[in-house]
Amino acid sequence: MTMSEHGTMSEVGKVLRFMTIYGFGKTIFKIIGRVRPNGFSAKLWKSRKADIGVIGCGQFAFATIGFSIWRRYGNRFAICYDIDVDKQRSFASFFGLAQENVSALDVMTDERVRFLYIASNHASHTDYAVQGLLAGKIVYLEKPISVSIEQLQRLHETIRRTGGQIFAGYNRPFSAAVRHLHHWMAGVNQPLTLNCFISGHVLGPEHWYRKPEEGTRVCGNVGHWLDLAVHMLCWSSLPDKWHITTVYSNAVTRDEDMVIVLTSERGDLINIILTARGEPFEGINETINIQQGDLIAKIDDFRQLVIWQGDKLQKKRFWPKDVGHNMAILQPFSEVRRAWREVELSTLLMLCIARMVVNGDHSFEFSFSEEHKRLTGPSSRS
Structure with missing residues (x-):
């Protein structure tokens, strides 16, 4: 052959x-x-x-x-x-x-x-969204909504001043598996363990994601699972203070083949691994494992969900594969919508980790309330 x-x-x-x-x-x-x-x-x-x-x-x-x-x-x-x-x-x-x-x-x-x-392209998202809101359009903005804190401040202020409608393209919270898990986990105010293992696309050195202004693969890819973590934590209560640890396998391309570990003051543990050592034939593949109290769950590439709770066992299959794109994209026409504050909070976390990756930092103390003040304080209205 x-x-x-x-x-x-x-x-x-x-x-x-x-x-x-x-x-x-x-x-x-x-x-x-x-x-x-x-x-x-x-x-x-x-x-x-x-x-x-x-x-x-x-x-x-x-x-x-x-x-x-x-x-x-x-x-x-x-x-x-x-x-x-x-x-x-x-x-x-x-x-x-x-x-x-x-x-x-x-x-x-x-x-x-x-x-x-x-x-x-990611670096242009905020500018187009701001122009669209000022023009009176209902805006659907693909992820990431911003690639810098300055962009996020400008977007936040524009939304505040115009009162315009805007929706984000973070789709995992709209997947059938995550929506089904919500019924089991909502209101359970106990520490959450969430592990996400992602086999991503191989990106060459000339790929536009590699341009410094595009925010690294943290903004381009990892933001999805950071946003999912924030979304699931908000089902009960989102702890304010977090310790962030990053481990890089390659000092040159720190934004892939890396581990991000987040631990909260409540005892939550979020672990995200992005690897891109070979091109996955079926596209991005992800395995998500969850434990909270006596509930254990596994999402296998958003095609299957298995839940164990005590002596209860439930298995669900999803065909076609449901990563949540369809419901996320149709938000402007639907009553099923994300709270925008939730998206802003996950973006603040994402931008913090992106800065860590760019600087080669391995440890950071993060507070959602302190970071959010950067959007609502006087400097954001100057």
């Missing part, structure tokens, strides 16, 4: 595997999003409303946001923009939108646009 034949067989195998994981429709969107056939226009069912603007037309916007919106509401997109002209054109062609001479400002000022979906 030649190398090209082997590659073709591997690609066919991946498509078939993805269909067993995500179903037919999502897999097709993923394929088209990767291939981006020039000039290809899908005959998608058009919604009577075309009121969604998109900034950032990469794979996530195309295959995840695009699929979730289309499956629920049909083709509801009105206009799109990306700094990469080819990505913008292929997104616009597929969804039947105007392709030429479109800027981010055009999306912001388009009178048709009521909902603004932002899935651009």
Whole structure:
């Protein structure tokens, strides 16, 4: 078998595997999003409303946001923009939108646009969200919401002044497994042990995540599990003071193949391992183990949940794989929403750890209340 034949067989195998994981429709969107056939226009069912603007037309916007919106509401997109002209054109062609001479400002000022979906590079998220809120749009902002404390201060102040609606793209709290666990764990005010082991994508040295302004893989990836930890802790009460420890296996790329350990004044233990030693065939793979009181639970890649509590045993399978994207993306149209303060708190924690990684620090004493004062104090309104 030649190398090209082997590659073709591997690609066919991946498509078939993805269909067993995500179903037919999502897999097709993923394929088209990767291939981006020039000039290809899908005959998608058009919604009577075309009121969604998109900034950032990469794979996530195309295959995840695009699929979730289309499956629920049909083709509801009105206009799109990306700094990469080819990505913008292929997104616009597929969804039947105007392709030429479109800027981010055009999306912001388009009178048709009521909902603004932002899935651009991480460093630009806050700027676009602030502009969108000032333009009176309902904003869906992919993670991370900010990559610096200054950005988060500006976003916080804009939300306060405009009273605008904004939703974050942290999706794990919306997964079926986590929502099911909530029924078992809500209000249990006991120390939580949470262990997350994540096998992430291999990123080359030229990948845009590596640019200093993008906030490291802590903002790009690890923020997901920090946000999940904060969300689960908020089911009862979120301890204020935490000791953070980081361990790096490589001094050059400290933001992968690393361990983050958080311990609270109450005795909570959060452990997050991000490894990227080889490309996972099925995409990011994660195993999450939980113990609180007499409850033990395991989430296996958001395809299976097992719960033990005393003599009770419950097993649940989820197909298609449910990482929570669909429900998170549809927040602007739903009553099921995250509390924004919760997202701000998890972002403060994420930014602290990102600074530790950049500086090569191994230990830090963190307080949610003290960090949050940076958003609400006089300096944030200057």
